[in-house]
Amino acid sequence: MSRAVFTSVLALLGASCLDSTGNRLVGFKAQASGDPALGLVAGQPYTFTSGRGYEVTLTTARLFVGAVYLSTLEPMTASGSVEAPCVTPGLITGEVRGGLLVDVLDPTPQVFPAPGVGSDVPTRSAQLWLTSGDVSAADDSQVILHVEGTAARGGTSWPFVGKLTLGKNRALPPRSAALPSANPICEQRIVTPIPFAAALDGRAVWLKVDPRAYFASVNFGTLLQVSSTPPSYAFRDDAATADQADNALFNGLRAASGPYRLELVP
């Protein structure tokens, strides 16, 4: 009896301090832009040197973000299981639904059309959904990444255009006949786990995109030449025919570490 009485009295005392089930729901504004730390100027081309030594001048860089989800999964855990389902409802701490075409060369915050909602349960990672519709749909014609510019190295230049989609062209064959859904298309479309340790408190969530990371491993010499006069190159948008440059850009687009950074801002 003494324990029951004791714990009950403790509960009563606690009642004066805690009158909640814990945590709370919050709304927030979500925005995205090119990373201001890069010195981007809206409307101006952006030049940088890639990891492979190319001097890349971007004149266009647009990223379509279908949705952003925030998760309680630690980044290490989130990437640990190849069989984790794409949608994990019990772990989501915030969501921003509604597509936004982000001008990555513009450092000015571009606000997502729909406000974000979530809770103050600690967030550990984020997901970018690079799709215009059902994340598991077989096909999607939406251009997710549109880049244009010129790369130069050793006196050679590669004017290029890249328009990447994530549809049937990105479907991967199953690992085995017994596991037909082992490589679902949704895994291609969801960029995760992007490290983001925060607790939503009403401040805005700012997605900052660093376009340099897209091109870090691109060997422009393997681009598909689509025209010789004037020379013009293009990234292939098909996993089946992709060469190094195509795969490197696609992998850069989907890299959880590098191109994307999230912050809470007033």
Added chain:
Amino acid sequence: MIRRWFTVPLSCAVVLTASGARAGEYQAPELLKTTEVKRPAGGGEAAQDHVLVEFTVTASGQVQDVAVLESAGEAWDHAVRESMASWQFKPARHEGVPAPARMRLSLKLLSAQSDGGAHDEPSDAGVATQPEPPPSAVVHPPDHAHDRPHVVTATLDAGAALVEVVDAGHPGHELTTTVSARSVPKSRGASDVTIDVGQLKAVPRTTGGDFLKLAPGVLLTNEGGEGHPERIFLRGFDAREGQDLELSVDGVPVNDSGNLHGNGYADLNFIIPELVESLRVIEGPFDPRQGNYAVAGSAEYQLGLTQRGLTMKGAFGSFNTGRLTLLWGPESTSARTFGGVQLSRSDGFGQNRAAQSARAAAQYEGRLSDSLSFRVQSVGYASAFRSAGVVREDDFQAGRLGFFDTYDVRQGGEAARFSFSGELHYHQGGFTAHQELAVLARSSRIRENFTGFLTDVQLPRQQPHPQRGDLLDRDTTSWTFVGRGYGKLRGRVFGRSQELELGYFARYDTTVGQQQRLLAGADTFVPYAKDLDLEAKLTDVGLYADANLNLTDWLTLRGGVRADVLTYVVQNNCAVTDVRRPNNANPPGDSSCLSQRDFGLPREPTERASAFGAAVMPRGTLLVGPFQGLTFTASLGDGVRSMDPQFVNQGRETPFASIRAWEAGAMWGGKLADEKLDLSTRAVVFGTRVDKDLIFSEQEGRNTLGGATNRLGGLAQARLKGPAFDVSAHGTYVQSRFEDTGLLVPYVPDLVLRFDGALFGDLPWRPLGSPLKATGGLGITYVGKRALPFGQRSDVIFVMDASAEVSWRWASVGVTAQNLLNTQYRLSEFNFASDFRSTPPFPTLVPVRHFTAGAPLTVLATASVTLGGGK
């Protein structure tokens, strides 16, 4: 000359004087007030000088169900009935508690002349109108009534007392008083509430579960529609559909062991509300008779039908709701002998709430000898209902869905229950024995979709698929065999009456249950996956000892210990639902229940698990008093909830959750205003600790295992009965918290207030010489803002129900209105993640507010006709 006709009951004050009568156990009714019988208009002379009548004296002292056994002519019989309707008795008592009694008396019709010499002949209408006679003239016992006691023999047992009253005009066997009383359970403290429904039947109630609202701290919600069991909240517990509340009807268990919707799932919809006579609620595990599921407490219904004769009752009103009830209480039998059938249907308010049901119940109580009585009962019930389910608050606010709309019209369910039970009750001297057996067959199917398109996980072995829908289809069929009994010894030790009871409870359940997921589509009931397929054989054998020790005149100790042994044998027919590395030559594909394990090695899809456990639960109550009606109590007890068969692992110990509860309280009961008012009050503070509580999971649509919780609260209750009213009010405040964090337990209400009231009496009009009687009922529920997940609070609930009825002789008409103010309120509120594809294409994955709509104003017109029964 004035001819006055009045009756003289031969036993104005029945006194138990015979040897063998145990003073204090039974007391026959005592007549307090009579009225004269007016000469019937045009009635002519009486056919004989007396009328032999049989009638019931209710536990509140009123006369009901007058049956004429020897007639003095129809008009005179009617006049006698009219007179007796206003007689007042001091009710019979059994073990100190008022109990109904069936009496048989010979009423001698006398003529007398007034002393004043004024003439009051019958009026033209034929009804005698005369000044009120002096009291001495009203009661005019014959000489022989003074000469000897009316009671010459008495034979008593705990089931009934047979008291023979001998009159010169009738042999003893014709004049009897039968006190229909059961051995009254001894109070287990201030949280032991025995509710005599009585006149509060006037408060509108549509289900048997609604009567629980008469107990302090009870809130009923329903997210599943009219045929869906009520979700019960009691003193800080979310007992879901009864999982934390031991429910029984006349000793027959209601909780379903092994039901997939929840272990202990209890559907009270099989009860015909008109047959609920009383209800005993013990809020806490303080009585050794309480068994499995008595975590928040227990509630036992007692069925009965006070109204004798054949009653047909109809109701029709809003939303094409119709209800037809047929009740039969054979004359010259106790209220515990009855039959009843009820058919109901409704289109329901809003979308997808149509429901229909049929209920039947019959019971016979009789005696095999002076010391042996029996009772048999059978109950049948079937229902089919549709359910609207939850609505997202953001969809409602944006106008995408109406307040009473639904996302999935396939939600609903079906239920059936059939039971047969019988009991033998033996009482001789200071020994009582009781044995009850019951067999039950039940089935329930419930289709619920809480989350829309969210939880259909794409497994690597499956063909690629989109979310196929979260409509869960649960079905459980079970057979239950129950035996329970006790032996009780009474004796005088240390100069005081003491009792010792030893009893047992044995229950065996065999259940089969499946949970499937149904493919989305308006009229599609195609299962695409099977989540569960269980067969369970469950046994619960409990033994208890209970003592009632009267230590002094003012100090009583009641309690003992109960021990339960529970066994589980569960066959999981779907033991393997996934395999990490399947066999390439024999891929499992989309099958739900697999025949291979890791690396594709073969195995059977089934698996058995058995478990065994025992619990010893001491319980006791100390009562100090009464001091002028005031009694102080303190109680302490342990209870258990058995393991859900879904979670049984081989060798895992059961029961798996235990509770310790304590309380301290005070009760006062007594008469006021020259015994015209009967007031009972109580106040209690209480606390409980549950080591493994159940917390509602929306994704599962059921309670799932949580951590340890504590509750601390208080309640107050009062009930006041008068000659023309009966009101009850109670309030409970409780805080339920997780032990480790101190955070509130979600969903349970902390403040519940309830008022039930009834007014009744004669109207000033007397068509054809019979009074019009009016009855009004009012029920008010207030529930404070409930804690919800993520620090949210629900809306307040404030709902008022009312009824009015006018009756005349054998007929009555009335109207009931539920949610009289037509308040648009959210009966249940939740915070969880769902995706009903209201705003495609991206899923909604964060918790948001959901609600189930409370019923709007619902008006029913009622009419009833009673044939026979002496009313």
